[in-house]
Amino acid sequence: GDSVTQMEGPVTLSEEAFLTINCTYTATGYPSLFWYVQYPGEGLQLLLKATKADDKGSNKGFEATYRKETTSFHLEKGSVQVSDSAVYFCALSDRSNTGKLIFGQGTTLQVKP
Amino acid sequence: NAGVTQTPKFQVLKTGQSMTLQCAQDMNHNSMYWYRQDPGMGLRLIYYSASEGTTDKGEVPNGYNVSRLNKREFSLRLESAAPSQTSVYFCASSEFGQLSSYEQYFGPGTRLTVT
Numbered sequence: 001g002d003s004v005t006q007m008e009g010p011v012t013l014s015e016e017a018f019l020t021i022n023c024t025y026t027a028t029g030y031p032s033l034f035w036y037v038q039y040p041g042e043g044l045q046l047l048l049k050a051t052k053a054d055d056k057g058s059n060k061g062f063e064a065t066y067r068k069e070t071t072s073f074h075l076e077k078g079s080v081q082v083s084d085s086a087v088y089f090c091a092l093s094d095r096s097n098t099g100k101l102i103f104g105q106g107t108t109l110q111v112k113p
Numbered sequence: 114n115a116g117v118t119q120t121p122k123f124q125v126l127k128t129g130q131s132m133t134l135q136c137a138q139d140m141n142h143n144s145m146y147w148y149r150q151d152p153g154m155g156l157r158l159i160y161y162s163a164s165e166g167t168t169d170k171g172e173v174p175n176g177y178n179v180s181r182l183n184k185r186e187f188s189l190r191l192e193s194a195a196p197s198q199t200s201v202y203f204c205a206s207s208e209f210g211q212l213s214s215y216e217q218y219f220g221p222g223t224r225l226t227v228t
Contacts, residue, residue, distance in 0.1 A: 032215045043117075043203055043219040044156075051214045089155065093215035098163050099144045099207045100171075101217055105155040 002027040006090050006104035013080055013111050021075040021107045023064075023090035031092040033057075033066055033073040034101070038087045047075075047088070080111045115139055117220035119204050125226045126194045134189040134223050136204030144207045145187035146217065147171075147179060149200040156203065162187055194227045201225070 007022040025031065032051045036044040048057030053068035062077045073090060090104040117138045126132055138145065147159040158171030160179040168179050176198060178190045187206075191198055201224050205217040 034216055036219075043221045044205075046216050046218070049214055049216055093209075095209070095215055098161065098169070099209040099215055099217070100146070100158060100161060101215070103156045105153065 002031070002092060002094055002102050004090050004092055004102055004104040006088075006107050008105075008107070010108040010110055013109070015082055015111055015113050016079045017111075019075070019077040019080045019084075019109065021088055021090075021109070023073045023075065023104060025071050025073065025090075025092050027071075027092055027094060029094060031094050033064070034091045034093070035062070035064055035073070035075050036089040036091060036103075038089065038106070040086070044089060080109070082111045082113055085109055085111045117204055117206055117218055119202075119220035119223050121223060122221065123224050125228065126191075127228055128195060130194050131190065131192050132194065132225075133191075134202055134204075134225075135186070136188065136220060137186045138204075138206040138218070139185065140206060140208070140218065141184070142206040142208045142218075143184070144209065145181065146205040146207075147177075147187070147189045148203045148205065149173065149198075150203060150222075151200050159189065159202075191225075194225075196227045199225060199227045 003026045035047040037047045048059040050057040050066035056065045087106045091101045120135045146161040148156040162181040204220040207217040209215045
């Protein structure tokens with residue numbers, strides 16, 4: 001079945017460092033891909049998305065490119081801030097008639113001043 | 114526009130007690146979902162309702178029941194709570210179809226402890 005694998009955390013960075021969180025997926029067909037962010041004590045918020053190969057999703061300085069050839073959707077940010085400390089989830093939708101999402105395990109990011 | 118709302122925010126139950134978690138969305142979405150989040154396990158789908166009038170089991174349905182009361186509301190019931198059901202519960206909604214990218218929108222969560 002479909003699955004999403006994220007790099008294990010926690011990831012600890014200093015402020016202004018470059019961030020990469022790896023995400024790879026297994027899916028049949030042409031899934032939509034997402035990154036969600038969860039701040040402490042809150043629900044998940046959609047950070048960015050991509051719906052077809054080579055699409056780049058971007059938001060708040062974060063970017064991810066849908067790479068079908070490597071089945072990857074890595075999250076990047078050029079300069080992280082303390083306020084980016086959160087848990088990041090990669091997810092896919094197989095675009096079926098259930099609308100279900102499949103989530104990775106989540107990666108905790110801690111940014112130190 | 115409140116999005117997805119959940120009540121209560123926190124709850125403590127004793128083993129064997131029952132309770133219902135409430136979820137409502139004001140985005141006119143057709144589909145609604147219940148997840149639980151446990152440390153190291155990510156989010157696991159409990160039940161979902163792809164459209165009003167239908168409900169289906171997800172990955173971890175045992176010990177739970179759901180009701181899609183109308184298009185807006187989707188409740189999750191624990192008939193006899195067990196300590197293994199201590200978790201954070203999230204409700205989500207989405208509208209999907211040919212023109213959609215299938216993203217889901219989440220509520221703030223209910224933190225449930227069963228002693």
